[in-house]
Amino acid sequence: MILILKNGATDEQIDHVIRRVEGMGLQSHLSRGTYRTIIGLIGDESVVNKEALLTLPGVAQVIPVLPPYKLASREAHPESSVIDVSGVKIGGGNLGMIAGPCSVEDRDRMMRIAESVCKSGANVFRGGAYKPRTSPYAFQGLGEKGLQILREVGDRFGVPVVTEVTDPRNVELVAQYADMLQVGARNMQNFVLLTEVGKSRRPVLLKRGMSATIADLLMSAEYILSEGNSNVVLCERGVKGFDPSTRNLFDVAAVPVVQGLTHLPIIVDPSHATGRPDLIPPCALAGLAAGADGVHIEVHDCPEEAKSDGPQALLPEQYEQISHQMRLMADLLGKTISPLASSAGGSTPPKPPTEAHA
Incomplete structure (x- = not known):
């Protein structure tokens, strides 16, 4: 009500x-x-x-508010929310361009990739320090060492960084390094984790689960909002389909559907949705054309050496090309790609923890 x-x-x-x-x-x-x-x-x-x-x-x-997601609903908040990620705005006509490798690897490689994607127009750098993997024997991430590298990259290039948090016990630690916390598809309904990131007050990137309905996604967002954290960005990253031609089914129609139901921004992730580099550029543009508030793309300078998800990563030069096309699309739609905080007078990124935490 x-x-x-x-x-x-x-x-x-x-x-x-x-x-x-x-x-x-x-x-x-x-x-x-x-x-x-x-x-x-x-x-x-x-x-x-x-x-x-x-x-x-x-x-x-x-x-009376009919949807069970009261705080996330348009009825409760008619105006579109604008989420500030250390000076970079997402929503309300501001586009978040998130790019980077699937997982944080060695420092020099992260520096090279970050320099390239930031020059191409990315305004948020991504990389996983903790990786939830289907196999327990697959690369699980570098943990806090990865967080330290990610923070160093962010400080070096003046770009906000987003990384996934997989364990409620690690939320406080990850929040000390990252400008934005990602809740991945596998954890979209990990309600204990959602409650903890809601308490953190860091902006949250909430990805749609592989078999989740739009209502499920919004109810998960409600968990975060109900803890007092209104800084939530939704992400359409594909759902399970029956056709093996693509990794997932890219539900581009979810973008305008979600925007009709909630005030929260929604971005698209064509990398996880398709799993195919050749399909990422057209699906990225399709997402923007459908009204998405940004695009999340995986980029790696040598996909064959990537610790995870190399086959679905674009090369830096490929990202440069699609970034140019996305800028043209943004101009056509009357939207703005939010500049980096270092060039826009934005807020200061979080400081890394003291030696006691390192």
């Missing part, structure tokens, strides 16, 4: 409304928009007396 307040409602009236609804055992979520202020109610709505709420000073309307 949401309460729409009258234009000109005072802070005292707003505080009074919040005290009343919280006195009913409900949680409240205040959203101040350009044109109106909304209070979202979370909890057992059977205890709510709608007529009583309408009598409160400052309340204009009381509207």
Whole structure:
């Protein structure tokens, strides 16, 4: 349920409304928009007396919210959210261009790849320090050493870094190094992990699970939002299909569907969706044409030597070509590729931990 307040409602009236609804055992979520202020109610709505709420000073309307994802819904937050990742904006006409290797490898290689993709227009660098793999014998990532390399890369090129967190016990550690936390497809419904990243306050990149519906994705986002972290970016990375021609089925229609249901930004990941370098460029452009708020692409300077997912990575020169095409597409759509914080006066990236944590 949401309460729409009258234009000109005072802070005292707003505080009074919040005290009343919280006195009913409900949680409240205040959203101040350009044109109106909304209070979202979370909890057992059977205890709510709608007529009583309408009598409160400052309340204009009381509207039931049908979707179970109350905080993520458009009804609760009509304006599109803009997520700030250390100065790089995603959403609201700002495109996030995330690029980098599947996993963090040696320092020199990460520096080379980061320099290349940043010159080509990427504004967020990605790399996995912890890798959830189907086989327990496959490369599992470098752990904290990988986080240290990733942070060094980010500081060197003034680019925000995003990396996956796989264990609730590691959320605090990863948040000390990364500007953005990724929850991967395999962990989309790891509710303990979602709760912990919600408490972290770091921006979160939440990937759609391989067999998850759009409603499932939004309910997972709700876990993060309900902990007070409103900085969530969704990611369409393909779902399981029956045709082996591609790694997954790239559900490009999910982009406009999601945007009709939620205020949260959504980007596309054609690398995991297709698993084929030849399909990544056209699917990236298709995602932008469908309205995506950014594109996530894997890039490696020698895919045959990659520790993981080498076959689906673009070479740096291939990324340069598609990046140019994406800039043209952004101009055509009237959108902006958010510049790096170092050139836009953005916020400062997180500092690496002290020696006690290293």
